[in-house]
Amino acid sequence: MDTSRIPRPPVVVRDADAHTLLTVYLQDHHAGSVGGIELAKRCAKSNPQEPLGGFLRAFIEGLQVSQDMLEKVMAHNGIEPSPVKSPMALVAERVGRVKLNGQLVGYSPLSRLVELEALSAGVETQHNLWRTLKALPDGSLPADVDADERVARTQKQREELEEHRADAARIAFSSLGASRPAG
DSSP, X not given: OOOTTSOOOOOOOOOOOHHHHHHHHHHHHHHHHHHHHHHHHHHHHHOOSTTHHHHHHHHHHHHHHHHHHHHHHHHHTTOOOOTTHHHHHHHHHHHTTSOOOSSSSSOOHHHHHHHHHHHHHHHHHXXXXXXXXXXXXXXXXXXXXXXXXXXXXXXXXXXXXXXXXXXXXXXXXXXXXXXXXXX
């Protein structure tokens, strides 16, 4: 079906000042960090074995440091965490626990893979946050927040997390060749 002829409603652009836009942006990222830390804690609790368990414990510490840095940036700019968005991120993380994972109850190898993929998406978003904050005008970041260091840290997290995500995928689908129906 050719959708190029379907009329689209006009886009309405409201003029918002830069501080309002920064407020929304930082509050959204803060809420994401709240949900991401909660997800990482759940994943660590479900995967205490090494090497994944050790990685996740260190990973959570890194997420908490990043959240602390974000909160410093917010405070420096007179921005508070959203009283609605951050609690809703916790609710969304808990609702996300109710998903089909290939078995009726409990944790499965697919659960691990999906959680690590969600954490990967969160780290990618965090990486972009710090790249954006790095580009803000001088004076927008507190002196003790090093955006370059945060960009480098999230890049390292991306790489380390990818190793564990790839392992989880191999484990989840390792018997696929043996169980594939003949076709």
